[in-house]
Amino acid sequence: GAPARRAPVRATVTVDAAVLAANDALHAAACERSDARYRPSAPLVAYAGEWERFCFPASPEAYAGVDAVPPCPFTAVDLACVSTRPLLSAEQCAVFLADAQDVAASAWDLPAAAAGAEATYARRAGTTVEVSQLPRGRELFNAAVLPALFPAVVAAFPDALGDVPPARLRVQAAFVVKYNASAGQTELGYHRDGPLVTATCALNCPSEFDGGGTLIEAKDWPRSPAPIRLARGHALLHPGNVRHGGAPITSGLRFVLVVFMYDSRTTDHARHCTVRAQARLDGALREQRGSAQRRAALAAAARGFHDALACGAGDRSEAAHVGLGHAFLELASYDGAAALAAALDNLEAAVVRAPADAHAHTMLSTACLAAGLTARALEAASAAVEADPASPIARNNRGLILAALGRSADALRAYADGLRLDPSNAELLVNFGVSAYDLGETATAVRCFRAALDSDPTHARAATNLAQLQLGGA
Ligand SMILES: O=C(O)CCC(=O)C(=O)O
Ligand SMILES: [Fe+2]
Structure with a gap:
């Protein structure tokens, strides 16, 4: 017989009927595309x-x-x-x-x-x-x-x-x-x-x-x-x-x-809601920082992820919680503490759902740092490195947290680990340079900013930092 342990089937009554109808239309279109090929x-x-x-x-x-x-x-x-x-x-x-x-x-x-x-x-x-x-x-x-x-x-x-x-x-x-x-x-x-x-x-x-x-x-x-x-x-x-x-x-x-x-008989509402919300979030992140458009798009993305969770997406995947946490983290720059608290709640829920997902841990660590929860930020950043030791992004993020904690030498080591994985990563090079500068190694910092500009001539922070050090006569 069927084992007892099963995910609960969620009623979708809390989701707007228009959203469910839009999902049904997407599902029908997907079936047509499938039939054609x-x-x-x-x-x-x-x-x-x-x-x-x-x-x-x-x-x-x-x-x-x-x-x-x-x-x-x-x-x-x-x-x-x-x-x-x-x-x-x-x-x-x-x-x-x-x-x-x-x-x-x-x-x-x-x-x-x-x-x-x-x-x-x-x-x-x-x-x-x-x-x-x-x-x-x-x-x-x-x-x-x-x-x-x-x-x-x-x-x-x-x-x-x-x-x-x-x-x-x-x-x-x-x-x-x-x-x-x-x-x-x-x-x-x-x-x-x-x-x-x-x-x-x-x-x-x-x-x-x-x-x-x-x-x-x-x-x-x-x-x-x-x-x-x-x-x-x-x-x-x-x-x-x-x-x-x-x-x-x-x-x-x-x-x-x-x-x-x-x-073909079943519309997967959780999936369609998540995909739609993710597209809104991706769009929002392309809008100008601080703009009203960005705020409106982020709010729409958050609503979409809420719908996804109401359809049971959280029982199957971390994606909706990661997305909602990301949207709230970005909304915190408009709406302050309440949004940041919601970001933390959702990102904590995400890492429970996917304990080996480096991206979820990295997002959580960023939110914790923004909230001043430095110990938890470092813990999450380290969990991301452990989950994906080959990810330069996870190494970079851990370095940023260590730097924010004033641990420049540890940060430098974290960036160096990242650079071993991806030697021309401009972000890692700039951050290595900043921590080197904090440790008094100005010549190293200049070399790093130059190397960052070599690999990405459009890297604004590399250019600004280099100009500042050169103005200072380094
Ligand atoms: O290469 C494999 O075995 C997995 C491929 C896979 O997961 C995918 O293409 O989605
Ligand atoms: Fe796959």
Whole structure:
């Protein structure tokens, strides 16, 4: 029978009917887009194999994050499933690989999950190409992949999706991800995919690369997850919003076919509200600081994230709390203490939901510093570094907190750690320069500001600081 532990299903009555109607319209448009590109063009075929299952953490106390509880409609045994029979033949994999090789280098793009991420992370990320851009792959996808994949998805999650006819599934996105060790495009950081279910299919053999595989954050908890390395043609299925990533390869090439799927019958209100609010927040952050437009856009973003939370987004992801916290943090420069307190509440809620999300910890530390909570700020900044030791942004942020605490020498070390990861990062160079100056090392400071301007000639703080030191005769 179905395990008892399940995410609560939220009533959406507190959300304006117009918002729900807008979500339904977005959902309908998404289904139409899906139908135009990706539709099974042959009869569906039942999946004849078994599934190797991975469960949500047995003790939710041990893993405090959202992934301690299966997201509705999934159950405790639905963290991830690996096929015991291939879904794609070697020949079918070869078609995708040949297409992927023929597609112009310019067609490859950074994955959506990396698009909003910091530049250095994005540089390490694998690149993607949409299946709809692959002339032979697109045909094959509709003629053979979807007819096998839709029934397999339902079969893999019988408790959760047993009532969903496979033909009701739709594709939000389908793309080939290419990891290339010699190009430094080796991994994909932890993230959540939007829609109901994600399928990741291996297109080449694990002998063609070292490392790699899919990391499911809550798998093997409290140990760090062993990567799931699929044999060619095999599929990994998991709820889309389970936190996961692509483990770094250390040599060779790794190709996977990734498909995001959802039920055409169900509008995902939490997701649509979150996506809409995030777009508003991104827009607000582009408005002039201090302007009325910025304030209005931030308030609209906050309302959107509120709606998302009212639809249950907080039960599934940290994203709405991070977004709401970010919006309130920015609103604090207009509205003062009440907004700052709301920012802190939401960012604390976010790190509870995603204890290994460096971005959430970094946002929290910034808010704590603004509120004068320096000890908590440093704790959160250190948690961000621990969550993502390869992130120069997390190192930079920790340096800023240490500098604000008057610990210039410690700040300098934090920036130096960041610069080892990203030697030409202008922000790190400027901040290193400032702390060096605070420690009386003016010549070093001048060198750092110059180096920052070399790598980013538009860096205003580097230019101002350099001019000031040169005026001072340094
Ligand atoms: O490379 C993998 O195994 C994961 C890919 C992934 O998570 C994605 O493309 O969204
Ligand atoms: Fe993903």
